[in-house]
Amino acid sequence: MEPQISLVILAGGLGSRFGGAKQIARLPGIDSTIMELSIADAYDAGVRxxxxxxxxxxxxxIEQQILPNLPADLDVDLVEQRISDVPSEFAALAQQRSKPWGTGHALLCAKSVIRDKAIVITADDYYGDIAFQQITEHFRRSENWGCVAYPLLNTLSEQGGVNRGICALNHAKQLLRVDEILDIQFEGNTLVGTNAQQTRVELDEHALASMTFWGIDLRLFTILEQNFYQFLSIHDNGVKKEYYLPDQIQYSIDTLGIAVDVYPAQQPWLGMTYKDELxxxxxxxxxxxxxxxxxHVIEE
Structure with a gap:
């Protein structure tokens, strides 16, 4: 029996550095948003x-500029991430906050419409069509979670240093942890970054970086709900702390023993931060x- 696979796109960012809504920025010459390209790739891989x-x-x-362009047989749910979407006992805490709770909360907002398995991506990153084929095929043969990760060299920026989550794998090519490394860039011929101990370390340019391409199932939503309650109970400063999705995937690995199979990407990851990068x-x-x-269109 074919698994029911949803594509979940995290498109709630406010785009402060971009200077607008990146989710609906159209690529010149292509006349499409990155999100539409990803949706088309997922559709071609069988996602409905x-x-x-x-x-x-x-x-x-999104209702006026994105949805009319999608295939007629694609079932679409729009879900708003609201700061007020917290358990009732934390309503006062939500009133103190001006920014969203983070990616873990964003995904939790989809709990009522998720069906079985899901591919989770961000709206402003382009992953390539093969990534969707890798995860849909993974779901046909495995109950594990999955991740498509990208060679670090293919995720660097010409604009300067970048922050990346570097994947550590076990002998079975499953995720052990994701180590956040900051300000990654070449210094001479050596690729270096700053680790959690604030030390500049040399990096393998072929190391795999997590770029938010996850294959998950309903188990994660139970974890997200339980741990969000704990997060709100512990972090009573409702202004700066964020509830991050990668932290909850790490919790699932460490505490519940959930296996996450990692697939090296076969195509480059492409993303943007600023409007002039379009x-x-x-x-x-x-x-x-x-x-x-x-x-030709771009140069005109």
Whole structure:
């Protein structure tokens, strides 16, 4: 029996550095958002259920500019992440907060519409169509969770240092942990970054980095709900602390023994932070997808 696979897109970010809503920024020459390209890739891999986690400010734009472009047989749920979506005893804490609770809370908001298994991605990163094929095939033969991770060298930026979660694997190519390394860049011919001990360390450019491409199932939503309650109970400063999805996946590995199979990406990861990166990103995606007329449109 084929598993029911949903695509969950985390699209609730406010895009402060981008200067607007990255979720609906159209790539020049391609006339598509990154999110639409990812949806098309997931659809081609057999996914027929889409959940988009949004903030209220982009609902109208997504309904008017994104949804009409999607396949007619794609079942779509729009879910708003609201700061007020907390257990009733923490309502006063929510009133003190001005920013979303984080990616763990964002995914938890989809609990009522999730069906079975899910691919979780972000709206402003392009992962390539093979990544979706890897995870859908994984779900056909395994009950483990999954992750598509990208060679570190393919995730660097020409704009300067980047922060990445470096995957540590066991002998079975399953995830042990993700180590956050900051300010990763080449210094001369050596790739270095700052670890949790604030030490500059040399990195293997072929190490795998987690770029938020997860294959999960209903078990994670129970964990997210339970641990979000604990998070709110412990972190009574409701302003800065965030409830991160990777932390909850790590908890699932360490505490519950859940296995996460890691698949090295076969295509480059492409993402953006600033609006002026859109033309370059469009060129790279067009080259990856073989769209030969995009370069001419961009240069006009």
């Amino acid at each position: 259920h889409l959940i988009i986690i949004i903030n209220a400010m982009v609902r109208d734009a 033309p370059v990103l469009a060129q790279k995606i067009s080259a990856l997808k073989g769209l030969t007329d995009v370069q």
